Amino acid sequence: MTTAAVTQTAAVTLAGVSKTYGRGAAAVHALDQVSLSTAPGEFTCIIGASGCGKSTLLSLVAGLDQPTGGDITVNGRVAFMFQEPGLFPWLTAGGNVELALRARKVPRSERKARTRELLESVQLAGFAGKQPHELSGGMRQRVALARALAQDADVLLMDEPFGALDAMTRDLLHDELDRVRISVGKPLTVLFVTHNVREAVRLGDRVVLLSSRPGRVIEEYQVPIDRPRRIDSGQVAELAAGITDRLRAEVSRHGS
Numbered sequence: 001m002t003t004a005a006v007t008q009t010a011a012v013t014l015a016g017v018s019k020t021y022g023r024g025a026a027a028v029h030a031l032d033q034v035s036l037s038t039a040p041g042e043f044t045c046i047i048g049a050s051g052c053g054k055s056t057l058l059s060l061v062a063g064l065d066q067p068t069g070g071d072i073t074v075n076g077r078v079a080f081m082f083q084e085p086g087l088f089p090w091l092t093a094g095g096n097v098e099l100a101l102r103a104r105k106v107p108r109s110e111r112k113a114r115t116r117e118l119l120e121s122v123q124l125a126g127f128a129g130k131q132p133h134e135l136s137g138g139m140r141q142r143v144a145l146a147r148a149l150a151q152d153a154d155v156l157l158m159d160e161p162f163g164a165l166d167a168m169t170r171d172l173l174h175d176e177l178d179r180v181r182i183s184v185g186k187p188l189t190v191l192f193v194t195h196n197v198r199e200a201v202r203l204g205d206r207v208v209l210l211s212s213r214p215g216r217v218i219e220e221y222q223v224p225i226d227r228p229r230r231i232d233s234g235q236v237a238e239l240a241a242g243i244t245d246r247l248r249a250e251v252s253r254h255g256s
């Protein structure tokens with residue numbers, strides 16, 4: 001993976017990226033020749049059948065694993081958010097956020113104030129002293145979002161971050177994410193994996209549909225719907241229905 005200065009046009013570029021796990025008869029072809037380019041500040045949602053390589057794609061972009069073919073270029077710093085918030089249970093909400101600042105070598109004198117700001121930005125002012133088990137699932141994901149922002153990322157990789165939340169909490173976090181992206185003060189590029197087509201249309205500037213395994217890009221949809229959006233709006237439902245039909249056709253083609 002090449003990490004260049006944040007001056008080139010694309011924030012993330014995948015050029016003919018393939019990934020095969022294992023070898024010989026046991027080989028699993030997870031991704032096949034995936035090419036994708038995202039502009040700085042663009043919000044790209046990735047959907048596809050279960051096991052089509054969505055998480056693999058994010059882990060390759062994060063540099064957690066290497067592709068077996070093709071090239072990946074990421075301009076800038078990357079942060080990751082998963083379905084599980086992954087907070088340290090023995091640290092407070094504030095401690096979890098501050099740890100990310102410490103890892104980035106933010107001076108001690110600035111860390112407390114910055115932690116407070118970040119928790120405020122995700123509507124958790126006053127919760128800095130709470131431990132993860134004292135917070136709801138939605139609040140824990142807000143802390144995880146604040147921690148991701150603490151990394152001063154240019155590219156945020158989100159792997160079904162709201163998949164375990166109830167619909168109402170998810171809805172609130174969609175609004176939160178919209179707000180945070182505006183307030184962060186620089187273009188924040190997002191690659192967001194979800195199984196939920198409506199969520200993809202609610203959030204994305206673009207929705208990329210991967211084929212069943214091995215994952216290939218089979219369709220890209222621009223989302224020409226003005227923001228703020230609502231997940232239950234007619235426009236979101238209509239585009240989501242079209243994408244769902246395409247996804248269904250792909251899944252049944254593979255007999256999954």
Ligand SMILES: Nc1ncnc2c1ncn2[C@@H]1O[C@H](COP(=O)(O)OP(=O)(O)OP(=O)(O)O)[C@@H](O)[C@H]1O
Nearest residue numbers: 021022028030049050051052053054055056057213
């Ligand atoms: N470390 C690994 N070793 C071997 N096979 C793997 C590994 N990681 C993933 N796979 C396989 O690669 C394929 C793609 O997995 P991946 O988790 O990327 O898919 P996904 O689209 O994110 O799945 P889901 O929608 O179910 O979360 C699957 O068949 C999976 O079993």
